[in-house]
Amino acid sequence: MKKTVRDIEVSGRTVIVRCDFNVPMQDGAITDDIRITSAMPTIKYLIEKGAKVILMSHLGRPEGTADMKYTLNPVAERLGQLLNKDICFISTPEVVNEEVKEKAGSLKAGEVMLLENVRFRKEETKNGTEFSKELAGLADIFVNDAFGTAHRAHSSTAGIADYLPAVSGFLIEKEVQFLGNAVENPERPFVAIMGGAKVGDKILVIENLLKKVDTLIIGGGMAYTFFKAKGYEIGTSILDAENVGLAAELLKKADSMGVKLLLPVDIKVAKEFANDSVAAYCDMDQIPAGMMGLDIGPKTQKLFAEEVRSAKTVVWNGPVGVFEMPNFAEGTIAVARALSECGGITVIGGGDSAAAVEQFGLADKMTHISTGGGASLEFLEGKILPGIACLQEK
Numbered sequence: 001m002k003k004t005v006r007d008i009e010v011s012g013r014t015v016i017v018r019c020d021f022n023v024p025m026q027d028g029a030i031t032d033d034i035r036i037t038s039a040m041p042t043i044k045y046l047i048e049k050g051a052k053v054i055l056m057s058h059l060g061r062p063e064g065t066a067d068m069k070y071t072l073n074p075v076a077e078r079l080g081q082l083l084n085k086d087i088c089f090i091s092t093p094e095v096v097n098e099e100v101k102e103k104a105g106s107l108k109a110g111e112v113m114l115l116e117n118v119r120f121r122k123e124e125t126k127n128g129t130e131f132s133k134e135l136a137g138l139a140d141i142f143v144n145d146a147f148g149t150a151h152r153a154h155s156s157t158a159g160i161a162d163y164l165p166a167v168s169g170f171l172i173e174k175e176v177q178f179l180g181n182a183v184e185n186p187e188r189p190f191v192a193i194m195g196g197a198k199v200g201d202k203i204l205v206i207e208n209l210l211k212k213v214d215t216l217i218i219g220g221g222m223a224y225t226f227f228k229a230k231g232y233e234i235g236t237s238i239l240d241a242e243n244v245g246l247a248a249e250l251l252k253k254a255d256s257m258g259v260k261l262l263l264p265v266d267i268k269v270a271k272e273f274a275n276d277s278v279a280a281y282c283d284m285d286q287i288p289a290g291m292m293g294l295d296i297g298p299k300t301q302k303l304f305a306e307e308v309r310s311a312k313t314v315v316w317n318g319p320v321g322v323f324e325m326p327n328f329a330e331g332t333i334a335v336a337r338a339l340s341e342c343g344g345i346t347v348i349g350g351g352d353s354a355a356a357v358e359q360f361g362l363a364d365k366m367t368h369i370s371t372g373g374g375a376s377l378e379f380l381e382g383k384i385l386p387g388i389a390c391l392q393e394k
């Protein structure tokens, strides 16, 4: 168990907190602030305890240049609104300069400052020692609460922990508790649903989950690679050709491990990858040539929903259809609804499935929605995340 902000004296100390404020933006405006609101419990706790708070984050991938398209200024404004206080934000390409050092040194208890995008410095993603030291030099304590970036060993997520006492914030604590418990200590039956476009991205997750689950459901684009492995015709459906062999191995593995593996039995096919394309339902082994599967069919929706409803723990990663197009969202809606009604622990592994649950208005019916995309995948793969490994043990 990692130490958290509760386990260290913060009052009167300067605390530097790595958050993941890598929020989606359009024309300079934040389109979804869940990653900012998720960091609030830690920030508010530190303010209440009288710490001097320095926040830092990346935004996008500016690759070591101070591209103002990626400035954290909109995040500073949103933080000010959420906390109802002035946020000191000094925008400089160096991230840390004399003015920043001076301000950090003169912060009063309960005051908050935000550094500019740490990826404006090229050393950040290389975990450069000098930059880690510069960041550490601003504070007495390092708190990591950036779960979404915990799979990166960067200066602000891991390197800095070599120079300061390092503990976790409440978001990382919560993510580890829900994702970790769901996978390591699940109430059974434990069902995992994997979807999304490519098998290649999720092979390690599937391999790891096969060791833990009672049932593995595979839907979405990746199902077609499994059907190819079974020798079916898949028309023009998305295929991860490189990984057909691996899919065949995973099918064999599930069988030998006694894991129930469910694939779609019927699907909705379309002529083109477009919402208004000509579409039809067909059984899985009847995909017409020249058509592609873009959603699961009604029999499959029922099959998957029944399995989910009888589960005590469900982990879901990846949509089972192209839910961004309303005509192919039905299957993903059916799965989301089944999760919302199952009465067990439901954990959404971030990324597109989190967006889908939000879009369907079912987010508050889930036990936990991870703020991590890549980070939650690596966590589900059973990997040790460097941004968590570097924190002090209790």
Ligand SMILES: Nc1ncnc2c1ncn2[C@@H]1O[C@H](COP(=O)(O)OP(=O)(O)OP(=O)(O)O)[C@@H](O)[C@H]1O
Pocket: 195, 196, 197, 198, 201, 219, 220, 221, 222, 238, 293, 294, 295, 317, 318, 319, 320, 321, 322, 323, 324, 349, 350, 351, 352, 353, 373, 374, 377
């Ligand atoms: N049958 C299908 N054919 C083509 N694309 C599909 C199909 N089913 C789902 N998709 C697409 O897969 C995409 C999501 O795939 P991806 O592998 O990135 O999953 P993800 O949930 O975003 O993963 P993560 O949670 O790690 O971010 C969605 O945009 C969705 O439209």
Ligand SMILES: O=C(O)[C@H](O)COP(=O)(O)O
Pocket: 020, 022, 060, 061, 148, 149, 152, 372, 373, 374, 375
């Ligand atoms: O959005 C994410 O997954 C995190 O913020 C990490 O971003 P990165 O993939 O650019 O490191």
